Amino acid sequence: MNSCSSFSFFLVLLLIITITFAKLSEAACKGPGTYDHWIFFTTPLIAPNGSATDFASALPGTRWPYSGNFYDAPDATAAKALGYDTDLCTYLSADAPQMWQCTGTYIDSFGCSGYLTFSGFFNISAASGVFTVLGGTGDFVGAAGHITDVAKDEGWFLRTLVWKQVDSTAVATSTSTSVATVVTLSAIATWLI
Numbered sequence: 001m002n003s004c005s006s007f008s009f010f011l012v013l014l015l016i017i018t019i020t021f022a023k024l025s026e027a028a029c030k031g032p033g034t035y036d037h038w039i040f041f042t043t044p045l046i047a048p049n050g051s052a053t054d055f056a057s058a059l060p061g062t063r064w065p066y067s068g069n070f071y072d073a074p075d076a077t078a079a080k081a082l083g084y085d086t087d088l089c090t091y092l093s094a095d096a097p098q099m100w101q102c103t104g105t106y107i108d109s110f111g112c113s114g115y116l117t118f119s120g121f122f123n124i125s126a127a128s129g130v131f132t133v134l135g136g137t138g139d140f141v142g143a144a145g146h147i148t149d150v151a152k153d154e155g156w157f158l159r160t161l162v163w164k165q166v167d168s169t170a171v172a173t174s175t176s177t178s179v180a181t182v183v184t185l186s187a188i189a190t191w192l193i
């Protein structure tokens with residue numbers, strides 16, 4: 001290799017390294033924190049008999065489903081998708097018309113991989129809800145916290161995920177306790193045999 005071609009080789013290598021780092025930092029999962037995101041609800045409600053309905057004529061058992069992306073701004077054409085949500089709210093009782101019980105899962109969201117599952121209730125009169133983060137898989141193992149959900153203009157809802165992490169020492173302790181139990185039990189079993 002002459003000095004000129006080794007120099008261009010070096011430049012190409014530098015370019016590849018720079019692009020790789022840029023891609024990695026773009027996709028990187030930042031972990032626990034506060035994440036604002038926007039959801040647009042287009043799906044009609046599903047009446048208990050399976051036909052389409054709306055909020056005004058909802059009967060107990062009416063479902064309000066969503067499956068699709070959520071975004072960094074209330075504009076699906078210009079906004080960037082931050083993740084994917086599957087969730088379902090169910091209208092429980094005519095005696096408590098505000099209350100819709102909701103449960104959902106975020107899939108590979110906020111640059112992280114894995115599922116984040118939540119449950120809570122949406123108050124139609126207040127046009128807002130609060131959901132408890134139940135836990136998750138992958139990058140979301142040990143996730144706790146909550147999601148607030150506030151209806152804004154024209155079908156857009158602003159959600160804020162406050163992602164906390166359960167005490168990892170508590171998890172480690174319970175794991176080592178169960179490992180110790182298994183070791184003890186197998187020692188006893190060996191002795192008995």
Ligand SMILES: *[C@@H]1O[C@H](CO)[C@@H](O)[C@H](O)[C@H]1NC(C)=O
Nearest residue numbers: 047048049050051053057059
């Ligand atoms: C389903 O129930 C709604 C009332 O919620 C009623 O208006 C509609 O006719 C029913 N549809 C069928 C197919 O039974």
Ligand SMILES: *[C@@H]1O[C@H](CO)[C@@H](O)[C@H](O)[C@H]1NC(C)=O
Nearest residue numbers: 096098099123124125126127
């Ligand atoms: C739902 O919101 C309405 C209006 O803000 C409020 O009066 C009501 O108490 C709320 N219901 C529950 C169960 O929190």
